[in-house]
Amino acid sequence: MAGTVRQLALRALSLLAVLLAVLVLLVVVLGATGFSDNLLRAQVSEDVRAMRQSLSQTIRDPAELERTIEARRSELESFYGLDEPWYTRLPAAVVRVLRLDLGESRSLRTASGSRDVGAIVLERLPFTVLLLTTSSLITAAAGLLIGVRMATRVGTPLDKAVAYFAAISFAIPGWWLGILFILLFAFQLNWLPAGGMFSTPPPQATWPRLLDLGKHALLPIITLVTVSVGPYIYTVRTMTMTVAQEDHVALARAKGLPEGQVLRRHILRVAAPPIVTGLVLGLAGSLSGSILVETIFNWQGMGQLYFQAIGSLDEAVIVALTFIFTLLYVVLRFFLDVLYTILDPRVRYA
Amino acid sequence: MSEDTYPEPPRLAPGVAMQQPAAIVVDQSAVEAASEIEATGDASPPSALRLFLGSPSGRAGLALFVLMLLVSIWVLLTYPLDFGSAQWSNPAYWANNPRNAPPAWSTAFSGQAAVPQTVVDIDQPTETTTIPAGEVRLFSAPVDFTYDREPTSLILTLNGVTFASRAPAILVSLNRPDGGQIRLASVPLRGPRPGETAPYRRFYDVPERISLGDQPAAADAIARFYADRYPDAMLPANIESVLPAALFGIPAADGSGRIEPLHGDYRIDVQTVVANPEDEIAAMRVTLGGTVFGIMGTDGLGRDLWQGLLYGFPVALLIATLTALLSTLIGASLGILSGFAGGITDSLIQRASDIISNVPTLPLLIFIVSILGRHLWLIMLVLVAFSWPGLTILVRSMVLQLREGQLVEAARAIGASRRRIMQRHVFPQVAPFIVAQMIFFAPGAILAEASLSFLGLGDPSIPTWGQMLEAGFRTGALYVGYWWWVLPPGILIVITALAFMLLALALEPVVDPRLRRST
Numbered sequence: 082m083a084g085t086v087r088q089l090a091l092r093a094l095s096l097l098a099v100l101l102a103v104l105v106l107l108v109v110v111l112g113a114t115g116f117s118d119n120l121l122r123a124q125v126s127e128d129v130r131a132m133r134q135s136l137s138q139t140i141r142d143p144a145e146l147e148r149t150i151e152a153r154r155s156e157l158e159s160f161y162g163l164d165e166p167w168y169t170r171l172p173a174a175v176v177r178v179l180r181l182d183l184g185e186s187r188s189l190r191t192a193s194g195s196r197d198v199g200a201i202v203l204e205r206l207p208f209t210v211l212l213l214t215t216s217s218l219i220t221a222a223a224g225l226l227i228g229v230r231m232a233t234r235v236g237t238p239l240d241k242a243v244a245y246f247a248a249i250s251f252a253i254p255g256w257w258l259g260i261l262f263i264l265l266f267a268f269q270l271n272w273l274p275a276g277g278m279f280s281t282p283p284p285q286a287t288w289p290r291l292l293d294l295g296k297h298a299l300l301p302i303i304t305l306v307t308v309s310v311g312p313y314i315y316t317v318r319t320m321t322m323t324v325a326q327e328d329h330v331a332l333a334r335a336k337g338l339p340e341g342q343v344l345r346r347h348i349l350r351v352a353a354p355p356i357v358t359g360l361v362l363g364l365a366g367s368l369s370g371s372i373l374v375e376t377i378f379n380w381q382g383m384g385q386l387y388f389q390a391i392g393s394l395d396e397a398v399i400v401a402l403t404f405i406f407t408l409l410y411v412v413l414r415f416f417l418d419v420l421y422t423i424l425d426p427r428v429r430y431a
Numbered sequence: 432m433s434e435d436t437y438p439e440p441p442r443l444a445p446g447v448a449m450q451q452p453a454a455i456v457v458d459q460s461a462v463e464a465a466s467e468i469e470a471t472g473d474a475s476p477p478s479a480l481r482l483f484l485g486s487p488s489g490r491a492g493l494a495l496f497v498l499m500l501l502v503s504i505w506v507l508l509t510y511p512l513d514f515g516s517a518q519w520s521n522p523a524y525w526a527n528n529p530r531n532a533p534p535a536w537s538t539a540f541s542g543q544a545a546v547p548q549t550v551v552d553i554d555q556p557t558e559t560t561t562i563p564a565g566e567v568r569l570f571s572a573p574v575d576f577t578y579d580r581e582p583t584s585l586i587l588t589l590n591g592v593t594f595a596s597r598a599p600a601i602l603v604s605l606n607r608p609d610g611g612q613i614r615l616a617s618v619p620l621r622g623p624r625p626g627e628t629a630p631y632r633r634f635y636d637v638p639e640r641i642s643l644g645d646q647p648a649a650a651d652a653i654a655r656f657y658a659d660r661y662p663d664a665m666l667p668a669n670i671e672s673v674l675p676a677a678l679f680g681i682p683a684a685d686g687s688g689r690i691e692p693l694h695g696d697y698r699i700d701v702q703t704v705v706a707n708p709e710d711e712i713a714a715m716r717v718t719l720g721g722t723v724f725g726i727m728g729t730d731g732l733g734r735d736l737w738q739g740l741l742y743g744f745p746v747a748l749l750i751a752t753l754t755a756l757l758s759t760l761i762g763a764s765l766g767i768l769s770g771f772a773g774g775i776t777d778s779l780i781q782r783a784s785d786i787i788s789n790v791p792t793l794p795l796l797i798f799i800v801s802i803l804g805r806h807l808w809l810i811m812l813v814l815v816a817f818s819w820p821g822l823t824i825l826v827r828s829m830v831l832q833l834r835e836g837q838l839v840e841a842a843r844a845i846g847a848s849r850r851r852i853m854q855r856h857v858f859p860q861v862a863p864f865i866v867a868q869m870i871f872f873a874p875g876a877i878l879a880e881a882s883l884s885f886l887g888l889g890d891p892s893i894p895t896w897g898q899m900l901e902a903g904f905r906t907g908a909l910y911v912g913y914w915w916w917v918l919p920p921g922i923l924i925v926i927t928a929l930a931f932m933l934l935a936l937a938l939e940p941v942v943d944p945r946l947r948r949s950t
Contacts, residue, residue, distance in 0.1 A: 095785055095786070095789075096789065098782075098786050099786050099789040099790060102786050102787075102790070103790055103795065106795070107798065110798070110799060110802055110803065111802065114802060114803065116802055248929065248932050248933070248936065249925070249929065251874070251928075251932060252874055252878075252925050252926075252928035252929040252932055253925050253928075254878050254881055254882060254885075254921070254924060254925075256882065256885055257881075257900065257921035257924065257925070260900075260904070260909055260917055260921065261918075261921075263909060264909065264912070264914065264917075268910070268912060275910070365791050365792070368791055368793075368794075369791065369792070369793035369794070369882070372793060372794070372797075372886075373882055373885060373886065376885075376886070377904070387794075387797060387886075388886055388887075391797065391801050391886055391887055391888060392887060394801075396801075396802065399797070399798055399801055399802070400798065402794065403794045403795060403797065403798040406791055406794040407790065407791055407794060407795075410789075410791040411789070414789060
């Protein structure tokens with residue numbers, strides 16, 4: 082037990098290093114190219130303008146007003162660290178982002194009009210999580226169910242078909258498949274909405290509203306599942322097949338154990354860790370895939386926000402999203418690592 | 432504790448984790464071919480080649496790859512080097528083309544009437560008459576109009592005019608098969624500016640485009656001609672709004688006020704009156720705007736999509752091969768170094784690989800490219816920087832295994848140097864894996880660049896298939912059903928990625944004996 086905790090703690094440390102490395106990279110790139118200075122300057126000018134508005138009400142003498150404002154400006158500049166080179170601000174910047182203090186956006190807003198990047202991202206996060214978890218769960222379930230069945234049919238035409246499906250779905254960019262689905266299901270057949278999250282006007286009652294959301298989520302989820310399920314079925318099929326050929330399985334069968342028990346206790350139990358690894362590797366794909374798939378389907382999640390931020394050159398949002406996507410990825414990886422540790426005794430007792 | 436205690440999943444390519452883990456599809460016939468070879472105990476290089484070529488996926492992959500290579504070479508030989516910035520991203524270059532026109536062959540299926548894009552170049556006058564004030568030259572462009580639809584435009588392009596004193600007068604008229612002679616336009620030419628010296632040159636840098644199909648003068652002329660020649664016909668209320676159709680048609684006999692196309696031989700005459708015999712017009716071109724265009728149609732700027740699609744081949748191959756080569760080089764060298772050096776070097780490399788392999792690539796690519804600039808080399812650099820660790824981890828574990836093996840032990844026992852052991856006993860065994868992995872990197876790189884381009888972060892000076900898709904998506908081509916714009920680039924991306932996948936699939940049983948026994 083102590084070994085498990087130690088393993089997981091080390092793993093957490095390693096993933097934390099990933100997070101820190103990405104953060105440092107972000108801050109260095111922003112600092113070295115002068116972007117961070119520009120961002121902070123814009124912030125200072127914004128503050129100074131607001132101050133001029135309020136101070137001009139109380140200070141009537143223009144010279145006095147200018148002097149006060151100049152004093153406050155240099156105060157603000159030293160507060161934001163603009164009077165020192167960017168690398169001395171580096172640790173503070175890292176800490177700020179780690180505390181999810183992400184600054185203010187240039188043009189993007191929340192529904193209620195806030196410019197706080199944290200609030201903007203938080204508003205979008207649930208929709209991305211909804212899309213990602215649903216499609217990942219479907220992929221995992223379908224991959225396990227079909228993959229295990231395929232393992233007993235190796236070499237059959239069906240098995241070959243699955244193999245080629247896996248290869249092709251790996252080669253298809255998810256976003257392009259989404260385009261095809263929109264052309265087919267939304268415009269040709271007119272079965273499903275082409276994009277967005279709610280009909281106009283959106284239903285107000287809870288259940289019709291959820292149903293409406295589900296209807297709009299269907300095509301993006303089908304797209305995400307289609308591109309990820311093929312390779313995963315193939316991974317599961319190959320892992321299961323490899324374990325099924327081992328001697329201990331033959332022994333289990335020779336003992337006369339029922340086939341179901343052989344499959345569950347002797348094949349799947351052994352094949353479980355690499356199958357989880359397959360999920361881990363698929364995760365990066367789904368996460369990146371969701372950025373583009375959300376854009377295609379006009380799904381108001383973080384991925385689409387990314388697209389908008391690139392389009393409107395909103396650096397603060399781009400930085401925040403890069404960090405949040407890494408954070409999300411690292412958290413999910415850790416979750417799967419915990420699963421891995423539970424599944425693989427060799428890791429626990431190493 | 433580290434990744435090393437995790438059993439490496441044997442058949443997952445640690446390629447660029449952009450899309451999905453690559454599940455390697457075992458080609459059954461390759462496996463059969465392999466077991467044959469295994470049975471005879473012959474595993475020399477020729478049989479490996481036979482094994483590779485013996486599988487359908489190997490042959491298909493190789494055929495696709497050779498085809499793409501040939502297209503790329505052809506493109507590199509025939510396209511100008513600055514195709515991207517000078518032509519593709521330059522709207523003026525495509526100004527004469529119809530916008531959003533489907534491919535010419537598409538009407539064969541839909542059965543709709545169509546006018547193909549017709550271009551007539553004229554450089555020699557058909558007739559020259561000397562008059563007291565100089566010379567009258569007549570340039571003629573014959574147009575055989577046999578289509579059941581009106582053209583989208585009628586454009587005259589003047590490329591370079593030189594004159595010594597007075598600016599030439601240029602008159603354009605249309606000769607119709609029903610005897611009509613319609614004055615279309617006169618081209619105003621700016622005379623000498625103060626301080627300018629002869630010879631005066633006009634329209635050399637930017638060709639002059641005259642849209643003959645929407646000149647008010649032309650509308651008046653055709654209206655007068657109609658009234659004269661077809662006095663009983665019902666004419667459209669506003670003839671200017673149906674102008675290109677009216678030029679190539681007659682009023683419908685049913686009195687509906689519609690214009691019907693008139694088939695026959697038309698001629699566009701450009702009459703120039705020059706003051707000096709040495710004045711000249713370098714080149715002229717008459718363009719009859721099509722409702723359909725070429726092999727692959729045009730996009731919203733009138734760009735010939737076929738040219739863009741072809742240009743995408745060398746770019747995709749460059750991205751794939753260069754990225755794969757560099758990541759493999761770095762990954763394999765660090766893996767071998769890590770496995771052999773051990774100690775602190777080993778731990779450093781392993782920690783670095785562990786961290787870098789856990790970074791999600793696309794978000795970082797988006798960040799770096801949007802901050803540092805949209806350059807193809809930068810995209811490739813970032814892809815290389817984040818894709819080597821998988822191979823490093825794999826190669827290191829293989830080297831460790833081999834290092835403890837009996838072969839290396841025996842070599843060490845007879846006094847072979849470390850260098851010799853590396854070169855003769857370790858590297859040859861790891862090399863096939865490295866080659867297979869290298870091919871596996873390729874589709875990931877192509878897909879990553881396409882994704883990035885689709886987000887609008889592609890290199891503007893180098894058109895790619897992803898950028899063509901992005902333009903289609905951004906301008907809403909998807910929603911109005913311009914399939915010729917959104918399908919072909921995507922299909923080419925898939926085929927290119929698939930070609931590399933097929934090559935890698937066929938290589939797997941060659942390099943991994945475990946797969947040969949797995950049936």
